Amino acid sequence: MANRIPRVPVREQDAKVRATNFKEVCYGYDREEAMLEASRCLHCKNPRCVTACPVGISIPDFIAALGQGDLRGAADIISRDSSLPSICGRVCPQETQCEGSCILGIKGEPVAIGKLERFVGDWQLANPSEPATAEDNGHRVAVIGSGPSSLACASDLAKLGYAVTVFEALHELGGVLVYGIPEFRLPKQSVVAAEIENVKRLGVKFETNVIVGRTVTVDSLLDEEGFDAVFIGSGAGLPRFMGIEGENLNGVVSANEFLTRTNLMHAYDEHFDTPIYVGSRVVVVGGGNVAMDAVRTAKRLGAEATIVYRRSEKELPARAEEVHHAKEEGIEFRMLTNPTKVIGSDDGWVRGINCVRMELGEPDESGRRSPKEIPGSDFTIGCDVVIMALGTSPNPLIASTTQGLDVTRRGCIAADECGRTSREGVFAGGDAVTGAATVILAMGAGRKAAKAIDEYIKGKQFREQ
């Protein structure tokens, strides 16, 4: 019986060694391991894994092709629904999506769908095939931002024959995939740049260093530049702070700034001399994926690194795998601890952070038990850098420079399920609409918007005729 085979373990870099370098933590499966793991799939008639995948990849079909050694077939099946399998195989929260719904997971361990997707994605990057390009349909679409929502939207539109131009504010393409998620989880050249290359091969054009809202506007793209529709995938890159005393001291940074500096200025690469200050003791405030990335990056840059989180370990929003890796690498976790003040020296630099201990009370609206301060439990953690990883929201620039574009109370662009906004011809998706979420949800939103854009442009053409 296929399901009697235990889940094939994946090889990883030794924890002590990897805590001092930026090479990828997980080595992934080789062909033999991937085929053995593929043989565990039960090929359910009603595959719950497909329903749980936000982009609806035909998971049992690609696993069946892989199990028969037909890697091209497996890659083609994934390509129908995802243009970024090497990326998603690495960073998707599979434990709550496809693998979380796998029938084998009820009594044992689910099929390692993410690792299989990664294997097929990497094989495809090493063995590219000619992309099936569509005939130009005479319509142009502008896509703002080059993160996963935009890449998914642009790919689908290019496959339908649209001339797509992506406008990216930064000098590098990929959004959070390049400036947020660190190299040790997601290699920038061999994976992110390579998968973006595949999007370029579909005919999508990219223009970097274009800040929409400054260099051009959504209005000018539609009214002067001749685009038929615009997709906004500008993400949620504006960091939040706690609003506590001392947050403006030297040495307090947002996780976004810290990770962007590390990634875009190649601080992870020994051949670059990057001006980044990590100090000797770093405290990262927060418990999500961003906090884990920041604390593990600080450790690799040579600091003693600690997570401070106000709830208990059970409530940590970060992926279990990331928490496990962080612990293995020697990260200190201070749970049920909340900062109250950053303290500085006379020279204006951080020298510590005052905290209070917390206990958990009744569940709040998020369903998680809300933390309450324990009176008189104040204490200080000595540190020279504090990194705030408390979440992000969308930058208001595009909304404030586009006529008739509604935003929600939380400052996100208001859009329906299909990405339609209040402004005709303008669509949006990903973190810009939902607030900080995940790569695959952003891709799903980009794909839905591509479909809606196609319907909109065809409908308009029909009405005009």
Ligand SMILES: Cc1cc2nc3c(=O)[nH]c(=O)nc-3n(C[C@H](O)[C@H](O)[C@H](O)COP(=O)(O)OP(=O)(O)OC[C@H]3O[C@@H](n4cnc5c(N)ncnc54)[C@H](O)[C@@H]3O)c2cc1C
């Ligand atoms: C450190 C970190 C770790 C994460 N880890 C994970 C993980 O493990 N798994 C997971 O699924 N998700 C993770 N996420 C979340 C995930 O990366 C995001 O949900 C996803 O990237 C959102 O995609 P997006 O396309 O909406 O926006 P983004 O990826 O943010 O891309 C938006 C792009 O738009 C550009 N832009 C913004 N404004 C303008 C403008 N005015 N003009 C032109 N361009 C503009 C930005 O420069 C950026 O390139 C992580 C996020 C961070 C920050």
